[in-house]
Amino acid sequence: MGSITIRNVSKTFGEAKVIPNIDLEINDGEFVVFVGPSGCGKSTLLRLIAGLEDVSGGQILIDGKDVTEAAPAERGLAMVFQSYALYPHMSVRNNIAFPLKMANMDQALINKKVEGAAKVLNLTDYLDRRPGQLSGGQRQRVAIGRAIVREPSAFLFDEPLSNLDAALRGTMRLEISDLHYQLKTTMVYVTHDQIEAMTMADKIVVLNRGNIEQVGSPLELYKSPRNLFVAGFIGSPRMNLIEGDYARSKNAKTVGIRPEHLLPSKQSGLWRGTVTVAEHLGADTFLHANVDGLGPITARVDGEFGVKHGETVYLTPDESKLHRFDDKGLALGPALTGA
Amino acid sequence: MATFHTRSAARLMMAPSVLLLFAWMIVPLATTIYFSTLNYNLLSPGDHAFLGITNYQYFLTDPAFFDALINTLLLVGGVLFITIIGGIGFALLLDQQIYGQGIVRILAIAPFFVMPTVAALVWKNMFMNPVNGLFAYFFRLAGMEPLDWLASIPLFSIIIIVAWQWLPFATLILLTSLQSLDEEQKEAAEMDGASAFSRFIYLTLPHMARAITVVILIETIFLLSVFAEILVTTNGGPGTDSTNLTYLIYSQALLQFDIGGASAGGIVAVILANIVAIFLVRIVGKNLEA
Ligand SMILES: Nc1ncnc2c1ncn2[C@@H]1O[C@H](COP(=O)(O)OP(=O)(O)O)[C@@H](O)[C@H]1O
Ligand SMILES: [Mg+2]
Numbered sequence: 001m002g003s004i005t006i007r008n009v010s011k012t013f014g015e016a017k018v019i020p021n022i023d024l025e026i027n028d029g030e031f032v033v034f035v036g037p038s039g040c041g042k043s044t045l046l047r048l049i050a051g052l053e054d055v056s057g058g059q060i061l062i063d064g065k066d067v068t069e070a071a072p073a074e075r076g077l078a079m080v081f082q083s084y085a086l087y088p089h090m091s092v093r094n095n096i097a098f099p100l101k102m103a104n105m106d107q108a109l110i111n112k113k114v115e116g117a118a119k120v121l122n123l124t125d126y127l128d129r130r131p132g133q134l135s136g137g138q139r140q141r142v143a144i145g146r147a148i149v150r151e152p153s154a155f156l157f158d159e160p161l162s163n164l165d166a167a168l169r170g171t172m173r174l175e176i177s178d179l180h181y182q183l184k185t186t187m188v189y190v191t192h193d194q195i196e197a198m199t200m201a202d203k204i205v206v207l208n209r210g211n212i213e214q215v216g217s218p219l220e221l222y223k224s225p226r227n228l229f230v231a232g233f234i235g236s237p238r239m240n241l242i243e244g245d246y247a248r249s250k251n252a253k254t255v256g257i258r259p260e261h262l263l264p265s266k267q268s269g270l271w272r273g274t275v276t277v278a279e280h281l282g283a284d285t286f287l288h289a290n291v292d293g294l295g296p297i298t299a300r301v302d303g304e305f306g307v308k309h310g311e312t313v314y315l316t317p318d319e320s321k322l323h324r325f326d327d328k329g330l331a332l333g334p335a336l337t338g339a
Numbered sequence: 340m341a342t343f344h345t346r347s348a349a350r351l352m353m354a355p356s357v358l359l360l361f362a363w364m365i366v367p368l369a370t371t372i373y374f375s376t377l378n379y380n381l382l383s384p385g386d387h388a389f390l391g392i393t394n395y396q397y398f399l400t401d402p403a404f405f406d407a408l409i410n411t412l413l414l415v416g417g418v419l420f421i422t423i424i425g426g427i428g429f430a431l432l433l434d435q436q437i438y439g440q441g442i443v444r445i446l447a448i449a450p451f452f453v454m455p456t457v458a459a460l461v462w463k464n465m466f467m468n469p470v471n472g473l474f475a476y477f478f479r480l481a482g483m484e485p486l487d488w489l490a491s492i493p494l495f496s497i498i499i500i501v502a503w504q505w506l507p508f509a510t511l512i513l514l515t516s517l518q519s520l521d522e523e524q525k526e527a528a529e530m531d532g533a534s535a536f537s538r539f540i541y542l543t544l545p546h547m548a549r550a551i552t553v554v555i556l557i558e559t560i561f562l563l564s565v566f567a568e569i570l571v572t573t574n575g576g577p578g579t580d581s582t583n584l585t586y587l588i589y590s591q592a593l594l595q596f597d598i599g600g601a602s603a604g605g606i607v608a609v610i611l612a613n614i615v616a617i618f619l620v621r622i623v624g625k626n627l628e629a
Contacts, residue, residue: 052526073532085527089545098541099531146531 001063002153002186003028004049009058011044011210018044019210021058026154026188026203028063031180034190035197035233036207042190045207046156049188050079062153073102078147079156082163084139086131086146092118093127096145103150117145120179137168144179154186161196173199194234198222206230228329231256237286237298239323246294252324252332259286259300261321266307269314273297275307289313368609375602382596394603398591404604406579407587408611410494414501414583415562419555421502426509426554427547431539433510434517444514451507455567462500463489463572493573493581500568505561509554516550517543552623559619563612584608 004026011019018041026032034042047053049060051072059068067075078099086095093114094101100110118124121141131139140160147155157176161169177200180187191197197204198218206213206221206229214226218234225231231239239256247255263269264287273289276296285305291297299315307313324332375394377387398404433444450458466473467488475485488496520543528538566585569575575582575590582590588608592601 050530052529072526072530077530079527079530081523081527083521083523085521085523087524087528087542087545089548090541098528098533102532102534102537146527150531 001028003063004154004186004188005059005061005064006045006049007059007061009045009048009060010056011041011048011053012056017210019048022210022212024205024212024215026186029184029186031177031187031189031200031202032205033197033201033203034188034205034207035194036192036213037233038192040207041210042192042207043158044210046079046158046188046190050077050156051075052079076153077156078150078152078154079158080140080143080147080160082159084131084143084163086139086142088131091128091130092123092134092142092145095131095142096123096149099146099150113149114145117149120148120182121145136164137172140164140172141175144176148179148183152185154188157187157189159191160189161191162193169196176200195236198234204234206233208233224331225256225323226331228254228256228325231323231325231331237300240297242294242297244294247324250322250324253327254325254329256323256325257317257321259298261318262297262299263316263318264299264301264305265314265316266312267314269316271297271315271317273313273315275309275311275313277309278305278307280304287313287315289315291315371602371605373602374598375606377599379599379602380597387599390599394599395607398600398603398607403579403582403587404607407582407584410579410581411563411583411585413494414498414565415559417495417498418502418505418562419558421498422505422509422558423551423554425502425506426513427551429506429510430513430517433514448507448511450504451511453504455504455565456571458504459497459500459568459571462496462503467496489573490577493577497565497568497572497581500572501562501565504568505558509558512550512554513547516547520546555623556619559615563608563615584611 004024006022006024006026009019009022010017022045034045036042044053048055051067051070051074055068059066061067062075062077087098090098096114096117097110100113105113114127115124118127121144123138123141123145126134126138126142131142134142143160160176161172164172173196176187176189180200189196189200201218203215204218204221205215208229213233214221214230221230221234225234225239228241232241235258237259239258240262241254241256243254247253271291271294273291273294275287275289277286277288279286279288283303285301285303287299287301287305287307289297289299297315299313326332376389376391377394378390379387429447433440433447437443453461464472469475469485469487469490472485472488474488478485486492524542525538528542533541564585565583566589569581569583569586570589573581575586579587584604585608588601588604591597591604
């Protein structure tokens with residue numbers, strides 16, 4: 001069991017109100033990702049759940065039980081830190097065994113559990129090494145091992161992959177997703193990387209300046225962002241946001257069109273632009289063009305599209321995929337066709 | 340940076356200082372060894388006859404030598420014990436967030452800046468004096484006979500004085516080490532269910548091992564040669580109760596005017612200090628690796 005309820009929680013550091021007021025429900029077994037720009041309060045919210053910071057107001061419930069005042073160890077949660085926070089002078093074996101030892105578990109049982117965890121995480125050959133003798137990815141796995149042996153009711157991850165190189169990040173992402181699939185334990189995962197959020201989450205919580213901008217499944221956020229912030233944050237490359245005459249013709253302050261919903265052509269189209277950069281990735285081409293009257297627009301084309309810097313390109317938006325926003329930045333309904 | 344050229348250039352440029360240091364050590368050492376073989380007493384001028392190892396025989400068979408050896412070890416060991424335990428305690432206290440932290444830290448460091456003679460005199464006259472001392476006052480308050488510290492427990496009194504002087508050094512080094520302990524590690528241990536005591540044992544103490552090693556090594560070097568504190572308080576007495584090796588050599592040379600015997604004692608002390616150093620480096624020095 002591992003459902004977490006956050007009720008009217010706020011957090012201030014001295015004068016700074018880092019989290020004004022948050023309400024959130026995390027269901028048992030869910031993979032929830034907190035995503036948002038750096039400094040928006042993701043770590044703070046996670047640490048409030050963990051009990052490493054005291055709330056300034058509100059309540060935190062785990063499985064319906066009020067744990068607002070409970071010490072971290074009493075909450076039955078396990079956390080994986082950004083710096084891994086392994087104990088440097090202990091072997092991998094003792095690192096993983098530490099929480100069990102602190103719980104005064106029987107040594108034979110500890111050994112069994114540690115070896116079990118090591119097997120799952122491919123660490124069997126490294127059990128007698130020190131953390132300092134391991135690579136980044138292996139250290140990450142030790143930190144995860146130390147978390148899983150406790151069989152917590154939920155895992156908390158604070159940007160666990162941000163110290164790894166891109167290739168390893170991809171692998172670890174899959175491993176963590178796989179782990180969630182096997183354990184079916186609630187996981188709360190903090191990241192500033194929307195790709196991690198999109199690929200791993202059952203439910204994404206988009207945070208901005210300590211406020212929840214939107215909660216939803218990855219595809220919900222992609223298809224119907226509630227406001228400009230979410231629209232700009234979720235999706236890569238970023239959604240093109242256009243103001244001015246074109247937006248007014250759609251009865252909106254701002255309209256957004258994702259790069260993948262623009263149809264490029266070398267002959268004709270709605271908008272005419274000059275290519276500034278064309279990124280040829282093989283599977284896709286990202287076209288960055290300066291469109292007359294609109295400014296810089298990014299388009300994403302499947303496969304190869306042979307244009308170079310300085311050439312002319314025509315772009316036509318798929319108007320059924322247009323996002324419209326009012327002057328407060330909130331999403332309006334779908335565009336009225338033929339307007 | 341390790342090509343043949345940079346290495347030979349480095350050697351060339353280091354040479355003057357190496358030579359200077361070498362001469363600085365070798366000349367006094369050679370002179371001392373030379374003196375230690377002579378019948379060289381300031382009261383009998385004239386020829387200094389060559390004696391061979393006779394000075395060493397006298398020094399090593401002198402009952403005072405054995406006493407001094409034990410006292411030296413007790414002094415070094417006692418001060419190390421008090422400063423390490425006390426230093427860890429103070430470092431833990433000073434690491435807490437308190438109002439006026441800066442001032443408290445400066446106050447705690449202050450004893451280190453007091454000269455050994457001054458410190459010893461202050462302790463002797465203001466604290467340990469059996470008539471006017473503060474301790475005597477407390478003893479009388481408790482209805483007890485005041486203790487004549489320097490006469491009845493001279494070595495222990497000196498250990499207290501020297502420990503007081505070195506406590507700030509230990510505290511400072513251990514505090515810096517404590518502050519470099521990763522906050523996330525402490526939090527991880529907290530989430531792992533470790534109590535404050537377990538966190539200290541499993542996390543803080545191992546983290547401080549290197550700093551403790553440094554404190555032991557540096558203090559030992561200086562504590563082997565404690566002198567001023569003994570000179571101004573007990574003069575090594577009563578008898579040889581508070582005489583350490585340094586003080587014994589001093590009394591040979593300048594109280595008995597026996598330069599030859601004192602030189603032999605000096606060489607013995609150098610050898611003993613090296614033995615201690617080798618042991619220390621073997622036992623604790625491995626903490627400094629990696
Ligand atoms: N212990 C603290 N004391 C004061 N301010 C803090 C503290 N921890 C975090 N903050 C502030 O709270 C804000 C959110 O921090 P954090 O939750 O770490 O952001 P992130 O989303 O990058 O993880 C930042 O502006 C940070 O400066
Ligand atoms: Mg953070």
